[in-house]
Amino acid sequence: MQSFEIDKSDLIRIKTALEGNDADLELVLKDYHASEIAILFERLPQEARERIINILPTEEASEVITEMTEESHPEELLVNLHPEKRSEIVEELDYDVATDIISQLDEEDQREILQDIDQEDATSIRALLNYQEDTAGGLMNSQVICVNINLTKKEALEDIIRQSEEMEEFYTIYVVDEAKILHGIVSIKDILKARSEIKVRDIYQHDPVFVKADLDQEEVAKLISQYNLTSIPVVDDHMKLLGRITVDDIIDVMEAENTEDILKISGVSEDEELSGNWKDAVKSRLPWLVINLGTAFLAASIIRNFDATVKSLAIISAYMTIIAGMGGNTATQALAVTVRRISLSDLSDRQAYNTVLKEFLVGLINGACNGLIVLAVACFYDANPMLGLVLFLAMTGNLVIAGITGASIPLILKRIGIDPAVASSIIITTFTDCIGFFLPLWLASKLLL
């Protein structure tokens, strides 16, 4: 079994079937899993998507819509469906999925969709719409299995089977009292093993790990990963059980957070949609570039100050770009390792100190090695050993500073509460450019002229 990748032949098969009648199309669709149809949708026009959703049984149609990525805009598909079909599908969706999709619509469309569906579902979805999308509340599903703490084994088992009718998988069973206050969790295994007179209160596990509804989703992901949980209950300030977040939702959060990290470290706004259009991309990246242009002028002004040096030794302007560029690369390496290390765990003062010390050493050695190569080229190609010495010293100095900067700036940002990934390579390489221009020019002006 391989991960599903869209094959030209699958696409041709679906497109051919779309030209035929419903019965043939239905037959072809049977060969695909809902998540595969969702991927095929990315390549199909809106009317083809609608036709397929209308043909599929409600349960599968809702699975396809669940699997569609945000960027395929499932909400547009939903709005265009016949109201009756749409209501059936929305009622079948998990509350958290329905909420995510409906939240993308304007208020009028939201109202129209919610008034047509079962009113108990509508109330739950309306409640979820109030939470911020990137918090525990926005991520949770309010459909959970919970048992009253005072039930006997037999009553609890019956209640669990009744509640599980509507759910695919039930993960953890939560133990609550009459006011829905969360007391703990109980495993189906422990219920099954218990003797018949045993009550839930005798066998449940106290002190479950839980989160408040307003906790940031990144923190939820850290908790689930740290405690190896398959799901985590979400409560309000009074410990009332509101819902639960499952590990598969967290995988999506982790993907999104990782995308953000890579984008930020590369000087792209974290909000840029990967498949967004050019207008959004310009909006997201131009500000960074303009900031960088300002700092680049700063670096260039250093060269201006050594105008005489450049005029009398034009070759230095070729070498200084090498030294500045190598500094940028060294800083980028130190930055990537440090940012990633911070994002996986917090560093103590001592670990932070050791990290900077390590990057100092790495910069020193890599600087000396590359400096020796440049020294050799200056001696043998340019026949100028003194220039070689200048370049050796400048290369070593710049790579030492680059290592220290690349490690310490994200560490400092983290300490003062700023996301360390913002110390993008774009910002840090400007700094190494300045030093990379200054050192060879200044050393040359002192030692060569």
Add this chain to the structure above:
Amino acid sequence: MQSFEIDKSDLIRIKTALEGNDADLELVLKDYHASEIAILFERLPQEARERIINILPTEEASEVITEMTEESHPEELLVNLHPEKRSEIVEELDYDVATDIISQLDEEDQREILQDIDQEDATSIRALLNYQEDTAGGLMNSQVICVNINLTKKEALEDIIRQSEEMEEFYTIYVVDEAKILHGIVSIKDILKARSEIKVRDIYQHDPVFVKADLDQEEVAKLISQYNLTSIPVVDDHMKLLGRITVDDIIDVMEAENTEDILKISGVSEDEELSGNWKDAVKSRLPWLVINLGTAFLAASIIRNFDATVKSLAIISAYMTIIAGMGGNTATQALAVTVRRISLSDLSDRQAYNTVLKEFLVGLINGACNGLIVLAVACFYDANPMLGLVLFLAMTGNLVIAGITGASIPLILKRIGIDPAVASSIIITTFTDCIGFFLPLWLASKLLL
């Protein structure tokens, strides 16, 4: 509830307790979850770790060892324990965890540990040691719950409860025949709901998603994420059930893969341990830097060829560094967005074409905007409008080429089967350096001299 971060006070508390007697230490340890103790271990010396493991009940000690990161080297801790305590702990570990830890030891230590433990456990671990660490086989746990397809409801339920004694959570129940050939899955819910005369074969779900033992772990992660699974069965070539991989193992794989992506895109070898020492860091990064030094000489040789231009217009050497730097940044932005996009899903030819087209447009607009700023500076600060025109054209041209390169190189690498993240910003910025030096120098030599 917040994610556990080590507090100075926790560390002081543990350290103080370590100076006291065992009873006091035991009392203090009771306040911490196993995963919290594992985090505290990162700050404690080897002998303190050993003492704590010896004091903890076997079950909790094994949980702590399970939660220790690879970089804290749980295998060293294990080797140093008293053989009897060690055997108890190893027998308590999940097979996949035990295998991962033991695989870090040399063969003699492996043999010594395995000969002391229960021989059924040892056989399972030895079998797992044969799989590559980064494949489904290396990731799987061979402890699964499976029921024979011919059992009745009552027999199946008894069998499941018996098997679940040894397991924390049982996720999915697999349906097999006498030869352990995988036929499907069955949910505990469906078993509970079934009438008593029903057999497993009447209620199980056919055609489960499965993986072969040699599948790369990254593909396993994609499948679990794509199909929203909590676990996936692992089989051999004859469909014999070997084990299962759970979603919490996949979270660790995803973290590791994401670290690799960020490191590679920044020109750091993917194998570099984040908290490794300076020697490993030099080994991992120096080769990249030397490759880059070679390409930097290439870029610098362009400047050498315009020696006369630089001599007669020294200011151009300041401006060309700005243009080259801005090209590097633009390419890094396009690269990050494209690499991340490819790693989340495969692009069709048309999507690939549109991506390059988009980056062309973004480069053109961002180039023209930044070009206008440089033009203005050249006009008003240097009072040289013709130089301004040269710089405007060079900036626009370089950013267009940077956008196209940043998007197309990872796409091309992916097509020819090379990891697109290898198109690190280090490699791509060398290219934009060359163009960034050439364009202003060449235009200046034609238009200004």
